[in-house]
Amino acid sequence: MAVDVNHSVVKSADHGTMLEYSTExxxxxxxxxxxxxxxxxxxxxxxxxxxxxxxNRTAGGPSAMxxxxxxxxxxxTFILLTxxxxxxxxxxxxxNNRLKSMLIWMGITVLLGLSFVSLELKEFITYVLxxxxxxxxxxxxxxxTLVGTHGLHVTLGIFWMISVMIQLVKRGLTPVTxxxxxxxxxxxxxxxxxxxxxxxxxxxxxxxx
Amino acid sequence: xxxxxxxxxxxxxxxxxxxxxxxxxxxxSLAILFVLTRYKLWGWLWRNWLTSVDHKKIGxxxxxxxxxxxFRGGVDALMIRxxxxxxxxxxxxxxxxxxxxxxxxxxxxxxxxxxxxxxMMNIVVPLQLGARDVAFPYLNAISFWxxxxxxxxxxxxxxxxxSPDAGWVNYPPLAELQFSPGPGDNFYLLSxxxxxxxxxATGINFLVTILKMRAPGMSLMKMPMFSWAVFAxxxxxxxxxxxxxxxxGLEFADRILGAHFFTLTxxxxxxxxxxxxxxxxxxxxxxxILPAFGIYxxxxxxxxxxxxxxxxxxxxxxxxxxxxxxxxxxxxxxxMGAGADVNTFFAIASMFIAIPTGVKIFNWLFTMFRGRIRxxxxxxxxLAFIPNxxxxxSxxxxxxxxxxxxxxxxxxxxxxxxxxxxxxxxxxxxxxGMYYWWPKMFGFILEERFAKWGFWLFNIGFYVCFMPQxxxxxxxxxxxxxxxxxxxxxxSLNMISTVGAFVMGIGFIFIVLNILSSIRHxxxxxxxxxxxxxxxxxxxPSPAPHYNFARIPVIDSRDQWWExxxxxxxxPDDSTPLAPIHMPKNSGKPFIMGVLFFIAGFGFVFNWYVxxxxxxxxxxxxxxxxxxxxxxxxxxxVDEVKHSxxxxxxx
Numbered sequence: 001m002a003v004d005v006n007h008s009v010v011k012s013a014d015h016g017t018m019l020e021y022s023t024e025x026x027x028x029x030x031x032x033x034x035x036x037x038x039x040x041x042x043x044x045x046x047x048x049x050x051x052x053x054x055x056n057r058t059a060g061g062p063s064a065m066x067x068x069x070x071x072x073x074x075x076x077t078f079i080l081l082t083x084x085x086x087x088x089x090x091x092x093x094x095x096n097n098r099l100k101s102m103l104i105w106m107g108i109t110v111l112l113g114l115s116f117v118s119l120e121l122k123e124f125i126t127y128v129l130x131x132x133x134x135x136x137x138x139x140x141x142x143x144x145t146l147v148g149t150h151g152l153h154v155t156l157g158i159f160w161m162i163s164v165m166i167q168l169v170k171r172g173l174t175p176v177t178x179x180x181x182x183x184x185x186x187x188x189x190x191x192x193x194x195x196x197x198x199x200x201x202x203x204x205x206x207x208x209x
Numbered sequence: 210x211x212x213x214x215x216x217x218x219x220x221x222x223x224x225x226x227x228x229x230x231x232x233x234x235x236x237x238s239l240a241i242l243f244v245l246t247r248y249k250l251w252g253w254l255w256r257n258w259l260t261s262v263d264h265k266k267i268g269x270x271x272x273x274x275x276x277x278x279x280f281r282g283g284v285d286a287l288m289i290r291x292x293x294x295x296x297x298x299x300x301x302x303x304x305x306x307x308x309x310x311x312x313x314x315x316x317x318x319x320x321x322x323x324x325x326x327x328x329m330m331n332i333v334v335p336l337q338l339g340a341r342d343v344a345f346p347y348l349n350a351i352s353f354w355x356x357x358x359x360x361x362x363x364x365x366x367x368x369x370x371x372s373p374d375a376g377w378v379n380y381p382p383l384a385e386l387q388f389s390p391g392p393g394d395n396f397y398l399l400s401x402x403x404x405x406x407x408x409x410a411t412g413i414n415f416l417v418t419i420l421k422m423r424a425p426g427m428s429l430m431k432m433p434m435f436s437w438a439v440f441a442x443x444x445x446x447x448x449x450x451x452x453x454x455x456x457x458g459l460e461f462a463d464r465i466l467g468a469h470f471f472t473l474t475x476x477x478x479x480x481x482x483x484x485x486x487x488x489x490x491x492x493x494x495x496x497x498i499l500p501a502f503g504i505y506x507x508x509x510x511x512x513x514x515x516x517x518x519x520x521x522x523x524x525x526x527x528x529x530x531x532x533x534x535x536x537x538x539x540x541x542x543x544x545m546g547a548g549a550d551v552n553t554f555f556a557i558a559s560m561f562i563a564i565p566t567g568v569k570i571f572n573w574l575f576t577m578f579r580g581r582i583r584x585x586x587x588x589x590x591x592l593a594f595i596p597n598x599x600x601x602x603s604x605x606x607x608x609x610x611x612x613x614x615x616x617x618x619x620x621x622x623x624x625x626x627x628x629x630x631x632x633x634x635x636x637x638x639x640x641x642g643m644y645y646w647w648p649k650m651f652g653f654i655l656e657e658r659f660a661k662w663g664f665w666l667f668n669i670g671f672y673v674c675f676m677p678q679x680x681x682x683x684x685x686x687x688x689x690x691x692x693x694x695x696x697x698x699x700x701s702l703n704m705i706s707t708v709g710a711f712v713m714g715i716g717f718i719f720i721v722l723n724i725l726s727s728i729r730h731x732x733x734x735x736x737x738x739x740x741x742x743x744x745x746x747x748x749x750p751s752p753a754p755h756y757n758f759a760r761i762p763v764i765d766s767r768d769q770w771w772e773x774x775x776x777x778x779x780x781p782d783d784s785t786p787l788a789p790i791h792m793p794k795n796s797g798k799p800f801i802m803g804v805l806f807f808i809a810g811f812g813f814v815f816n817w818y819v820x821x822x823x824x825x826x827x828x829x830x831x832x833x834x835x836x837x838x839x840x841x842x843x844x845x846x847v848d849e850v851k852h853s854x855x856x857x858x859x860x
Contacts, residue, residue, distance in 0.1 A: 046488075057477070
């Protein structure tokens with residue numbers, strides 16, 4: 001924004017001729033989003049710290065060992081990691097200026113995201129029906145908050161991705177739509193990284209005792 | 210009917226102060242509505258202010274809000290001091306007293322100091338960098354409106370529902386539902402969560418602005434010191450605020466979902482909250498003091514008419530303070546009993562901070578050394594800051610000594626210490642900045658007579674108010690004490706302190722009078738450079754045109770404008786041809802988003818989840834509506850730029 005018109009098309013050596021970086025406005029927004037991700041990382045770090053402090057405080061309620069279902073969280077992990085890969089292909093197609101193929105891969109990512117969220121919801125409902133609710137113990141409060149915050153991020157990401165897809169269909173690949181698609185991709189990969197930590201810290205350490 | 214009556218008697222707080230509050234809020238609102246309607250100003254207000262994305266206007270709105278909150282927090286302070294003036298006083302009820310010290314602290318830190326630094330950042334940073342706006346002007350407006358409606362949410366708690374009363378740190382288990390039922394505590398949590406989103410966005414916005422939008426030639430080491438200070442502050446904001454969001458978010462989950470993060474039952478751990486809170490809380494004090502340090506650097510160099518002494522050392526110490534601020538949080542609760550090893554680490558880390566701070570103090574002194582000092586109002590505030598901060602800093606080092614802290618902890622010694630650094634450091638800095646940049650904001654200079662009265666009363670009042678609190682703390686008077694028996698030897702010191710507080714209050718009235726009388730009889734700043742200053746913002750007319758720079762300047766030295774003046778220039782180079790200027794369009798969405806967040810917050814406060822859900826849904830709809838809006842910017846044609854530059858006598 002508010003950029004001198006003479007500088008509005010900056011070809012940065014680092015980013016070659018990538019469409020999303022081709023305007024100064026686009027480059028600024030991508031950098032800003034990296035800082036947003038940095039603060040989001042701290043947010044999750046605090047939730048992880050809280051979980052680590054509280055994960056043995058089951059107050060006589062169910063423990064991680066008793067609750068977690070290995071095939072369930074393995075499937076969630078597999079689906080989410082795959083969705084990050086499919087979004088990578090979508091970005092690759094964007095670089096090659098193949099809009100249709102890009103949209104298909106984005107659509108696949110959305111479907112994988114939806115199945116991840118449904119599996120997680122099913123997992124949560126199973127726990128709640130067993131009486132393992134957020135108010136049962138400090139462990140469960142920390143578990144639902146950490147995993148649920150990630151799940152909310154994914155849900156928002158799905159809607160966001162759909163809105164970017166609509167804009168891509170309406171306007172084609174422009175510096176603005178390319179930037180939006182790139183940023184939603186950064187967000188999606190970031191959530192994948194967070195999930196890797198959830199997988200390790202929450203689920204794996206939970207069942208390996 | 211009976212049900213409605215009962216509901217209303219809980220919803221509206223009743224009591225002499227609250228009814229006074231109701232009446233004055235009602236009267237002021239009516240007066241504002243009347244003036245806006247009578248002079249047909251609604252359209253003007255909406256077009257020029259509420260929908261503005263101009264960093265200068267957003268900065269001015271932040272400053273007005275901060276001054277209003279300074280008044281509100283100051284009235285709280287005077288009520289606290291009145292209650293404590295005499296032993297066994299019944300001036301306030303105990304519960305009411307708890308509410309007053311809670312809102313005093315919350316408002317002063319989060320709704321006075323924060324918006325005041327955001328005001329200075331907004332008004333000055335783009336002008337100093339040679340930029341036409343911040344990196345994300347629309348986001349900047351969202352930040353402001355989230356702050357504003359967050360502050361409103363906390364302020365209405367006084368008359369609707371009841372104010373929070375668990376202290377500004379809101380520690381569990383006291384702040385949990387079991388011990389603080391009712392909406393008061395929810396007001397605290399929601400208002401800070403909402404305005405916190407805005408603060409993080411401001412941090413990101415200014416970090417990107419400083420990294421990417423400096424004028425050509427301005428390397429980081431040629432950047433003015435205030436912008437450096439803001440850079441350090443932004444890093445602290447981005448990496449500290451998430452901890453506050455989590456601390457308050459989890460406490461909120463305890464209160465509305467029945468979770469067990471910080472409860473005494475169900476395996477919760479209240480100390481986890483205290484740790485998370487201060488992981489934000491300590492960087493937070495540097496978030497508010499570093500911009501003040503930046504302002505002192507600018508003002509000292511201008512009025513000593515010398516280059517800032519030790520620029521590199523200043524930058525280094527800023528960054529050291531910013532980073533070290535993450536390693537000291539535990540000194541707020543040495544008495545938790547974490548063990549000698551942990552306490553030692555945090556004690557030494559806290560004492561370490563005195564070193565870069567000392568470097569800065571000496572650099573300001575050396576800047577003044579052999580300078581031709583002009584005793585203007587901003588300079589007077591700087592000179593008053595130095596002894597004040599040295600005393601506050603020394604008592605800070607005393608508090609940092611962990612074994613001794615067991616004696617000082619939560620006593621009036623601590624109260625005196627942090628008021629000395631926060632008022633003597635932050636408030637003095639913001640006032641210096643306000644007087645210094647006022648001509649740049651409004652095009653006229655604040656007159657000196659009332660300003661001097663304000664300065665002296667506030668300053669003398671400060672020492673009379675806070676010096677007695679050090680011995681009171683050593684004599685055993687603890688913080689947040691509602692009242693005390695006679696015969697402890699505390700009475701005369703408390704009375705002196707109260708007198709001092711009222712002298713400060715009179716000082717504040719003089720500052721307000723100063724502003725009002727200067728508006729009535731303005732001394733116009735026609736040159737744009739009334740102080741003969743050094744940095745780029747003074748090369749522009751006052752007030753600066755909305756696009757700031759007709760031509761983006763090329764920078765070759767630290768004090769760019771000063772060096773240009775040394776070469777005999779009286780205005781920036783205007784030989785190159787003008788080009789159309791790319792600007793962001795105004796938008797009403799940030800304001801609407803603020804209102805929707807307010808509605809959602811209000812719903813959560815009273816556990817009206819339908820209202821809260823509707824508010825949040827509205828927020829999400831606004832976000833997507835913005836995403837689909839591609840008509841967000843425009844170009845100012847060359848003719849228009851020429852026309853408006855000519856009005857300033859430039860071409």
